[in-house]
Amino acid sequence: MSHTTREKSKLLSRVRRIRGQVEALERALEAERGCAEILQQIAAARGAINGLMLEVMEDHIETHLAGAQTTSAAERREGADELIEVMRTYLR
Amino acid sequence: MSHTTREKSKLLSRVRRIRGQVEALERALEAERGCAEILQQIAAARGAINGLMLEVMEDHIETHLAGAQTTSAAERREGADELIEVMRTYLR
Amino acid sequence: MSHTTREKSKLLSRVRRIRGQVEALERALEAERGCAEILQQIAAARGAINGLMLEVMEDHIETHLAGAQTTSAAERREGADELIEVMRTYLR
Amino acid sequence: MSHTTREKSKLLSRVRRIRGQVEALERALEAERGCAEILQQIAAARGAINGLMLEVMEDHIETHLAGAQTTSAAERREGADELIEVMRTYLR
Structure with a gap:
């Protein structure tokens, strides 16, 4: 099972909070706030999205790279490639 | 008029696109995607929020600090304080 | 006088500290530290360079955009263009 | 052998280039450039330090987490903890 499935309820809470922040921003623009x-x-x-990103990257490392059950070199290879790809985008 | 009011339709388009991205992320988590x-x-x-942030900061500079009509030192003082506060949060 | 001239001694202290950190890093690599x-x-x-960047950007805003003596629209225009250029690089 | 030892000459070239940039910055301040x-x-x-950081993090992942020779769960556990610690600092 993927870590984003295992941690689904925790991550959905965070994403819904971010959606709430974006909706509040939309309302503030419509109401012509300062x-x-x-x-x-x-x-x-932005801070909330950064926090979510870090959380999912950490879960990814724990599950696909560091986990005691992660025995296959192929799984670690794939997990590492995915992590590095997102780090390159993220840390530009 | 505030620049976030003047640029309201441009900014609302961006915010709605970000909301769509966050909603798609929520659906992907619910559907247990990889x-x-x-x-x-x-x-x-995250990239889209960064782009929005930069856009509003630039509009802020143009309006409150650089604009030819920005004649009052008090307005520039306030605009600068707001900009610096958000830069400190952003560039931690 | 430019703010980087006015604040020269403060900024040189910071830059020399950063140079010391980079030299220590070079020595650590040569000594094959972990x-x-x-x-x-x-x-x-990296944190020290970010701090320096923020400091110089704030001085730039204070001097060319917010300062009570900054009376010329042309000076503010130029100061804003320089700030926005560096923000675009920085906040990619 | 640590990856920072194995990649020593590549990393030293990068660090020396960064040192050169910091020294040039010091001279520019002393010469009161604009x-x-x-x-x-x-x-x-800053961009050069970010690039170095990403490079060393990638080498770290390849060596301690993804490498075909990385057979020990203890080594992966330690490598993951070090990576996560630096990501938390970096991605604040």
């Missing part, structure tokens, strides 16, 4: 408030809302949503 | 796909979706949403 | 230690040294140097 | 030029130099040094 730009300082909107900048702070964007920064908060 | 972790590599989910990591890529999170990275894409 | 990879965990080297990763931590790189992360520390 | 702030726009100095901001660009800082951004370039």
